[in-house]
Structure formats: structure tokens, C-alpha cells
Amino acid sequence: MxxxxxxxxxxxxxxxxxxQKNIISKQDAMYLQQLEEHQDRKIFAWGRNYxxxxxxVGIVSTPYxxxxxxxxxxxxxxxxxxxxxxxxxxxxxxxIPVRGNIESAFQxxxxxxxxxxxxxxxxxxxxxxxxxxxQSYVKNRRNTSKIKGSIDxxxxxxxxxxxxxxxxxxxxxxxxxxxxxxxxxxxxxxIIELPISQKNKNNAKRMLSYFDDVEVVNIQxxxxxxxxxxxxxxxxxxxxxYCRLFYxxxxxxxxxxxxxxxxxxxxxxKLFEMFIFKVLKRIFGTKVKYQCATQYLVxxxxxxxxxxxxxxxxxxxxDSYGKIVIDxxxxxxxxxxxxxxxxxxxxxxxxxxxxxxxxxxxPKSINNDKMVGDYFIKSNVQNLLLxxxxxxxxxxxxxxTFFIHLRHIIGR
Numbered sequence: 448m449x450x451x452x453x454x455x456x457x458x459x460x461x462x463x464x465x466x467q468k469n470i471i472s473k474q475d476a477m478y479l480q481q482l483e484e485h486q487d488r489k490i491f492a493w494g495r496n497y498x499x500x501x502x503x504v505g506i507v508s509t510p511y512x513x514x515x516x517x518x519x520x521x522x523x524x525x526x527x528x529x530x531x532x533x534x535x536x537x538x539x540x541x542x543i544p545v546r547g548n549i550e551s552a553f554q555x556x557x558x559x560x561x562x563x564x565x566x567x568x569x570x571x572x573x574x575x576x577x578x579x580x581x582q583s584y585v586k587n588r589r590n591t592s593k594i595k596g597s598i599d600x601x602x603x604x605x606x607x608x609x610x611x612x613x614x615x616x617x618x619x620x621x622x623x624x625x626x627x628x629x630x631x632x633x634x635x636x637x638i639i640e641l642p643i644s645q646k647n648k649n650n651a652k653r654m655l656s657y658f659d660d661v662e663v664v665n666i667q668x669x670x671x672x673x674x675x676x677x678x679x680x681x682x683x684x685x686x687x688x689y690c691r692l693f694y695x696x697x698x699x700x701x702x703x704x705x706x707x708x709x710x711x712x713x714x715x716x717k718l719f720e721m722f723i724f725k726v727l728k729r730i731f732g733t734k735v736k737y738q739c740a741t742q743y744l745v746x747x748x749x750x751x752x753x754x755x756x757x758x759x760x761x762x763x764x765x766d767s768y769g770k771i772v773i774d775x776x777x778x779x780x781x782x783x784x785x786x787x788x789x790x791x792x793x794x795x796x797x798x799x800x801x802x803x804x805x806x807x808x809x810p811k812s813i814n815n816d817k818m819v820g821d822y823f824i825k826s827n828v829q830n831l832l833l834x835x836x837x838x839x840x841x842x843x844x845x846x847x848t849f850f851i852h853l854r855h856i857i858g859r
Contacts (some may be wrong), residue, residue, distance in 0.1 A: 452526055452559070454514040455504060455715070456779075457513070458497040470515055471498075477802070478509040478708050502777055505531070505712040506561045508642030515590065516558045518715055520840045522811070528841075530560040535843055537564070537713070539722040543638055543688045544713070561711060565638055565647045567688040572631065572654060574682075580657050581680045583620040589618055624661050626673045627683055632658040634690040640709055668693065719777040720760050723808065723838070723853075727761060727773075730850050731859070736762045739843040744798055759795050763857065769803030772796065779812045782836060793824050796831040806833040806857070811837040834858075 451469055453459055459469065460477040460575050483490045492499040500516045507514045517529045524532075538544070577583070580662065590606060596618025607613040635658070638651045670683055676684050693711070727735045737760045743753035761773040772795045776788060784807055792805045809815040815837045823830035836856045842849045 450515070450559075451512060451513045452517065453500065454517045454529075455502065455519045456492075456499055457519075458494070458499050460497045462496070466734075471514070475509045475512050479507065480505065482708055482710060485714055496776065502715045503712045504560065504715055505710065506642050507708070507710040507712070509708055513559075515561070515619055515641045517560070518714075519625065519812075520673050524841065525579060530563065532840060532844055534560055534563060535842070536718060536722045537692065539725050539843075540718055541688055541692045542725065543685060543692070559643075559834075561641065561739075562643050562647060564689070564692075565641070565643050567649075568634075568638075568686065568693075569647060569650045569654065570690070571686050573650070576657050578682070579625050581625070582621050582623055582685055583625045583627060583677065583680055585622050586617065586619055588612070588617050626685065627680055628658055628661040628689060629664050630666055630670060630674065632661045632663060633681075634693055637662070637693060641711060642709060668694070713777075715777045720775040723773070723775050724761050726843075726846075726853060727763070727857070728847065730854060731763065734764055736764070742799055744794055757795060759799070763859070765859065768859070769806070770801050770849075771803055771859075772799065772805040773808055773857070774805070775793050775808045777810060777816055780809070780818060781814065783818050784805065789824070792833055793831065795827075796824065796833070797826060804834060804835055806834045808856070809835070809837050810837040811841075 449471075451459070451471065451816075459471060461471045461473050463473055476498055479491060480493075490501060490503045493503060504516045504518045507516070513703065517526065520529055520532055530830065552776070564658055587594075588602075590613055592612055592614070594614050595616045597616065599615045599617050601616040606615055635651050635655050639648055661674045671687065671694075674687055723735075724735065724737045728737075738758045738760065740756050740758040744755040744757055746753045759772045760775050763771040764771060773796070774788070774792060776784075778785075781845050788807060792807060795807045796802050818835050819837055820835060822835065825835050838856060839852060842852050
């Protein structure tokens with residue numbers, strides 16, 4: 448199996464042989480095209496003899512090649528440093544505590560950021576499983592000959608009106624076949640199918656044996672909200688957040704006869720937005736809101752019909768200063784901000800109440816830094832203040848320093 452590591456927007460060339468380093472075969476390119484068609488979204492830019500990943504980063508595995516796509520965080524940075532910063536972003540965005548897990552995962556010789564994430568997850572899970580598989584109370588309802596728990600009188604009358612030796616009872620039972628374990632089992636089964644090291648696959652298979660008495664179910668997003676933690680299961684809270692992280696990303700297996708393509712991809716637009724919000728939330732607390740939608744851009748003359756809900760990425764509100772709209776943009780511009788981004792900010796600044804200013808926030812790069820400044824958006828009523836700023840993600844490895852950096856950007 449060939450392993451290739453590239454960054455966003457980097458051209459990955461393909462040829463009929465594909466035997467050279469960082470060159471894939473035409474068959475690999477065909478699999479990537481298949482993947483894009485099944486996802487029904489633009490993941491790659493295509494040229495005559497190359498393919499270039501856009502704002503999606505992660506792992507794509509064809510039958511012949513593993514392709515790791517890293518984010519373009521800095522102009523020049525070693526792959527290992529990029530992986531560490533990217534994993535830090537993921538953990539912060541998903542409210543997973545950042546401890547010494549990343550360093551120890553690197554020291555264990557993990558290859559690729561997905562392997563590192565899986566390694567951290569399996570280490571945490573192994574630690575909890577040593578104490579025993581999690582048990583929790585699950586509500587049951589049965590028509591039984593003995594009273595257990597409480598009688599459901601409405602169902603009792605409907606079902607057992609003339610049966611004096613039967614009772615419809617609601618009761619709780621302590622079991623391992625609970626939603627928490629179902630989610631973990633689903634995650635382990637999914638992990639085994641991912642393009643990770645054999646060591647991690649073997650560890651995941653070994654841990655699956657703990658869950659023999661847990662049924663296999665197709666987990667839905669809403670199932671995560673059904674997990675409640677008590678003194679027995681509180682140690683699994685971080686583990687479930689990893690399960691959520693793995694679940695919520697774009698992942699798919701395309702199977703055709705004996706051919707299988709698997710991938711785990713992260714949308715950097717959404718990740719960057721959520722990461723900045725979560726860091727600002729740590730700094731400013733309840734003063735920061737995420738996608739706070741209360742007003743509409745268009746309303747009928749009589750006010751009965753409203754259209755186009757205004758939903759800025761981040762809203763900062765300080766009673767003594769006013770409101771700041773922050774819109775994150777994961778892109779590297781050519782000369783200046785895109786017209787659509789300016790029009791969008793104009794809508795926020797002119798339509799939302801008590802807005803002091805707007806900030807378009809981009810990742811730091813040579814081109815992006817050139818447009819940093821304060822601008823007025825012309826308006827018949829008043830000039831609207833727009834600030835364009837860039838954030839240096841290389842500082843995010845040191846959170847106290849990064850907090851100061853973001854405070855300086857927001858000006859608070």
C-alpha cells in the first residue's frame with residue numbers, strides 16, 4: 448500500500464503507472480472521482496493530469512493508496528507540527544480536553560493524524576475498560592405475571608382488562624446493552640474499516656470482545672443525546688466525544704465487488720468556524736454566541752411574512768461596548784475579500800440591531816495579511832465599520848498565548 452501526504456490545494460498528479468512518489472495512478476484518480484460523485488459535493492479541483500483537494504482534509508484510502516490531506520496552516524511547517532496543531536483544533540472544537548495525549552501518541556510512533564486520533568481514543572477506552580464495561584439503567588416495559596417496578600395502568604386496561612395474572616410493568620434494569628456501549632461498539636466497528644495502522648486495528652478488535660453482549664445498531668446523530676452520565680459512567684464522557692467526532696465527519700465506504708474505498712474527511716470551513724468560536728467562548732464566556740439567529744433580512748410590507756434568516760457565525764455582545772459580528776473564512780485570497788463575503792457582512796451590519804462593527808477573520812497567510820485593515824462599507828444611513836483580520840494558528844499550540852492573540856484581534 449502506497450502512502451502519500453499532501454496539503455489542501457496541492458496538486459496531486461496522476462499517470463498510467465503512478466509508481467513515482469506523490470503521483471497516483473489513473474485508477475486511483477477514478478476512485479477519487481467516484482467518491483466525489485457519491486458525496487454529491489465538490490471535494491477536489493480537477494485538471495488534465497492532476498487532482499487538488501479543496502477545503503476538505505483527512506484520509507482517503509483506495510485499494511492501492513492511502514492519501515493523507517493536511518490543512519494549509521502555515522506557509523512553511525513540518526508535517527508533524529501541522530498534525531499536532533490540526534488535532535488540537537479538532538479537540539478544542541469538539542470540547543475534548545487537550546492533555547498530554549497528543550505527545551504520547553506521537554511518541555508511540557503513530558503515522559498520520561487519523562492514526563494519532565484513533566490511538567488517543569483507544570488508549571482512553573482501554574483505561575476505562577480495565578475497570579469493567581460500563582453498566583447503566585435502561586427502561587423496560589413488559590407484560591409479565593409478576594409486578595416489577597410500576598404498572599402502566601392505561602396499557603394494563605387496554606391489554607389485560609380480563610387477565611388477572613398479567614401486568615404491564617415499567618421498570619429499569621442494570622445492563623451493558625445501553626446506548627453508551629452501542630455507540631462505542633459502532634465506533635470500534637467503523638474504526639476497523641478506516642485506513643489506520645494494523646496495530647490500531649488489532650487494538651480495536653481486541654476491545655470489541657468486551658462488547659459481545661452489546662447489540663450492533665446503526666447509530667444516528669440523535670442517539671448521542673440519549674447518553675446520560677452518572678458515577679458509573681462519568682469516565683466515558685471524553686470517549687463519547689471522540690465517538691461523536693468520528694461519527695459527524697463525512698465518511699463512506701464505496702463497495703463494488705471486491706473494491707472498497709474508505710475515507711474520513713473534515714470540512715475546514717466548519718472546523719475553523721467552530722474552533723474560533725470555542726476558543727472565544729473560553730475567553731469571553733456567555734458574551735459569545737454561535738450562529739445566533741433572531742432577525743430576518745426581508746419582510747413583507749405588512750410584516751406577516753419574513754424571509755432570509757440572518758445567522759452570523761459568531762456574535763460578541765458586551766453591554767458597555769455593543770455587538771461585534773465575526774464571520775470566519777477558511778480561504779486564501781488572491782487580492783481582496785470576495786464580493787459575496789462583503790455583501791454578507793453588509794447585510795449583518797445594516798440589519799442586525801446594535802451592531803458596533805464586523806470582523807472578517809481569515810487564517811494567516813502572505814496574501815491574506817495584505818488586506819488586513821479597517822474599512823467602511825458605504826451606506827445611505829451611516830458608514831459601517833468592517834475590520835479584516837488574520838489569525839495565526841501556529842500559536843494555537845500554546846493556548847494562553849493564543850488567547851492573548853485572539854483578544855488583540857477582537858480588540859477586547
